[in-house]
Amino acid sequence: MFCAPGYPGGAGDAQPLLDQFASVALAGSGWPAGSLAAVYDPTEQGGLAKLSSADAVLAFVPYPFYVEHASELHLAPLVQADMTDIGVQQRWTLVAKAGRVTSPASMAGYTVLSTAGYAPDFVRRSALERWALPADVKVESTGQILSALRRAASGEAVAVLLDQTQAAALPTLPFASDLQVLTQSPPLPVALIAVVDSRVTAARARNLQQGLIKMAQTAGSTEALTALHLRGFVMPQLPPQKPAQ
Amino acid sequence: MRPLCCAVAALAVAACTVPLRPAPGVQAAPPEPNSPPASVEALAAAVQTAAARSDHESRAEVRGDLAAEASRDAEACLAREPQAAACLYSRAVALGLEARVHPTRAADLLKTMLDSLARAAAADAYYDEAGPARVQALVLIRAPGWPLGPGDTEAGLAAAQRAVALRPDYPPNLLALAEACAKTGDENAARDNYTRARDAALRMPAGADREEWLNQADQGLHRSP
Secondary structure (H helix, E strand, O other), X not given: OEEXXXXXXXXXXXXXXXXXXXXXXXXXXXXXXXOOOOOEEOOHHHHHHHHOXXXXXXXXXXXXXXXXXXXXXXXXXXXXXXXXXXXXXXOOEEEEEOOOOOOHHHHOXXXXXXXXOOOHHHHHHHHOOOOOOOOOOEEEEOOOHHHHHHHHHOOOOEEEXXXXXXXXXXXXXXXXXXXXXXXXXXXXXXXXXXXXXXXXXXHHHHHHHHHHHHHHHOOXXXXXHHHOOEEEEEOOOOOOOOOOX | OOOOOOOOXXXXXXXXXXXXXXXXXXXXXXXXXXXXXXXXXXXXHHHHHHHXXXXXXXXXXXXXXXXXXXXXXXXXXXXXXXXXHHHHHHHHHHHHHHHHHOHHHHHHHHHHHHHHHHHHXXXXXXXXXHHHHHHHHHHHHHOOEOOOOOEOHHHHHHHHHHHHHHOOOOHHHHHHHHHHHHHOOOHHHHHHHHHHHHHHHHOOOOOHHHHHHHHHHHHHHHHOO
């Protein structure tokens, strides 16, 4: 089950690439033919619904989704994604109107907008763990990052939490000088594959893990990885989860 | 992240390509076998026919052939009249078909498509019932947004408003405006424009186009809160 809330795309368009990926992953894992299929849902609620189904055994999700739902879905990390142009980790960047925010406390009454806004625990406890947001700050999800940045630049009480790709592109915006970087997260995982609710036996999970980690060196796998903007997979190294406030 | 969805859904940039229809009055006369159409009008019609066929084609291989065919015809059109709105618009249509076939290249293709549409609008903003502005709107509101793609909902709304200002009674323009309003969160305006699109469609002659416009308007109204 692939799920990436806040990012563009529909299940139908993604399916051929997911089929290709599942086929290669299956071949590398030694699992029986036909025992693994992949589906994609671009929404958090759709993803949660599919992952609650008994036949959903693996979740390929962004790290914010993992932080938000690992506990309720009983997700056990299997491998960490190594993304093309990013790597295995990325920093998140909080930006706001230049000169307007001087400290976390001065963000009282603000709204933080982000593609990861569907995961407020991730935003507060992981991405902004060193920037303690006041209690009244709202965290909201948006797929319209450009609009959010325009709102911030125009002086609305809005800050925008950018992923690494978005932050890297910030200087290209004509109004970039109206914005100010407030803080950056420590390096955090980008995405991972996790076993759902122990629905895969330990032996099978181990075989799949080994197959996925070797995938980048496996003949015929490159196309399947490249199509998903992946370089390959590594063993998971996740930061310790902090308890909810 | 150049996310899971660029890992998973940059995958899906094809969703930003746009249903396109033959320009009214342009008949898609079948060319003679193995002979290229002779005129700009015939080449533009051939591109639109390929687009219409692609809309209803599920086989990737056939869609690839149609995209290649449309691309050849659009280039032939531009070779004859580089500044003609029909040719620039056709090139944009062909690029949209290419984006659908090659989703991993879609972001770049769609940027070039928007450039062609802007040039088509400068040549003749009224072409295909304000088609350049309408298609610009649909690409801008459906394409992945910054920085993954050229999507920009505010710019899309402005383009849809331009299309409606140019041809206020053409149902697809009102449907595009309704979709843009919904995407920017203005549900009341979206509902109003879906209703206007429905009313405008009812004033059109009966046919497959009218049925499709009515269907789209009804679906939009059904989605409205």
